[in-house]
Amino acid sequence: MGKASVARIQRIRKQKIDEQKLIEGIINGNKTDLSKAITYIESNASKHDQLVQKIIEACLPKANKSIRIGITGVPGVGKSTFIEAFGMYLTQLGKKVAVLAVDPTSSISKGSILGDKTRMEELVKNPNAFIRPTASGSSLGGVARKTRESVILCEAAGYDVILIETVGVGQSETIVHSMTDFFLLLKLAGAGDELQGIKRGIIEMADAIIINKADGNNKKAAQKAKVEFNRALHLYPEKKSQWKPKVKLCSALHNEGIEEVWKMLSTYFAATKENEFFYLNRKEQNKFWLLQSIDDQLKRNFYKSEVIKKALEEQLEKIDNNSTTPFEAANYLLGLKANLDK
């Protein structure tokens, strides 16, 4: 055997050992290994695709055992403070908490939510908490896939409660809703819907509205808002879960109302496990994610080739010059890809 072959075999063997070590690390709850693996997931380099797939496959049997909670609200509503207080409370109950984020703005601003871990000072130091700043990516679909895969890893690492944060704009709420069991909307008292930039569809998705900063001078306004939201929620048709969305007051800054939120969640999970919605919903989500995974992979497959990337640039330029139409350009690119695959 030549030197090169020996080196190659040694490299493969080394890689396998590293891979195995990484997987064991995750399953044993090693945060560094978990972080490293999520970095591979977030990498857009196709050389990591196989490794990522192996890690996920190894983690899957250990996953699916947490509860997944989506948290949304516009900037300024106090999401970080709420997650800090809520996360600390959960760890005091002996739970392990992971915090992830789906941020549609991150691809532009390079990480606006969770980017600044210092806003969760205590939680970030807590051995039973894992906080992962925003996955970035060129498309929301890509970010969604990465987050969903990260959930699997966190669950395999033994995290009981997965909090997935997002901001109250764009389609990111729908995506977070499609990967969580409970959807929590944070609001402020006093500010109108328009001003808070919250779309009607998001209120419709909410399993609970938490009015944050319900303290001091805000208390009265918060009480009033609670009544109003309760009234508004009654206008929506009954949820498949048979759960009636709740409105709760809280002051994350003063640690008030946090226990109440957890009690509500416990009631929800008991009820939806009892009526089996919890399991049914996860199955529906899995079906959705099967279709999404296929779509995603088809696109990745198509665009991974350098030839196609270059040709796409050219066709986009031709559209700019009015020398082609989207239909012609699409046919050209699809034909090119078919030839490459031959």
Added chain:
Amino acid sequence: MGKASVARIQRIRKQKIDEQKLIEGIINGNKTDLSKAITYIESNASKHDQLVQKIIEACLPKANKSIRIGITGVPGVGKSTFIEAFGMYLTQLGKKVAVLAVDPTSSISKGSILGDKTRMEELVKNPNAFIRPTASGSSLGGVARKTRESVILCEAAGYDVILIETVGVGQSETIVHSMTDFFLLLKLAGAGDELQGIKRGIIEMADAIIINKADGNNKKAAQKAKVEFNRALHLYPEKKSQWKPKVKLCSALHNEGIEEVWKMLSTYFAATKENEFFYLNRKEQNKFWLLQSIDDQLKRNFYKSEVIKKALEEQLEKIDNNSTTPFEAANYLLGLKANLDK
């Protein structure tokens, strides 16, 4: 040459003649041919794919010469009545008007908007108007593609103004917005946003809000609503088109305000052609549709095989039985497809 071969060649020749006749018919403004071709577009049968592509390719050089107007508003706002009045007015100006629809509910209810042509009694009989009921389809993406292809055909058939109707729910507005030059939101006076089910994002997309049914007892409320909407519209950032969205009153039933709407549109088109936004926007839309066409074709390609369709059913059932995960199932199906394509 055997009998079978002769028959085959005759069939192909006949098909080519039919194809040519159909294309000529469309370009000569024959409504029956236009209808027939749109039916081919709407057909999900892959045997029509090639024919459709040829028709579109032949129509493309004649297309791109109309103005495209998106019209949205919740059921009951009077869309059909408005389109009837507006369409009749345009034909009186010597224009040819085509009315299409993107209806997200049609796949369930089998055509809820434009389905009932009798609501546009006069326009439907007008030789210079072409009304096409909702394209149906299993996915909104599919419906969008079909509508966009139908626009090409209508333009080739000489229609100057293309009206694309949709309802004020879901993602259909975004899709209609992505294929039109001007986006018009119909509203009623008096009813709040929540009640009208109009999302904030839709108001943001609107180039004009038309308050319909501004007649009789409604007049005062409509005037008040106009002031309020004008105020609300000022809160949004300036549009790329530099156009300031307008609020207009109208009573489609009494034919009042229709001329005003057309004057506004003329001003808009003059201004956006002057500052070149019109052309820039169409280019951006074309780029978007290039990517959409590729995505769409990738999916069609993937799911067209009967083997894949059956395997997908099986995998979905396995998810129901918790005997697979979305990741495993996706990998299985992608592997199966790769084998089929070998």
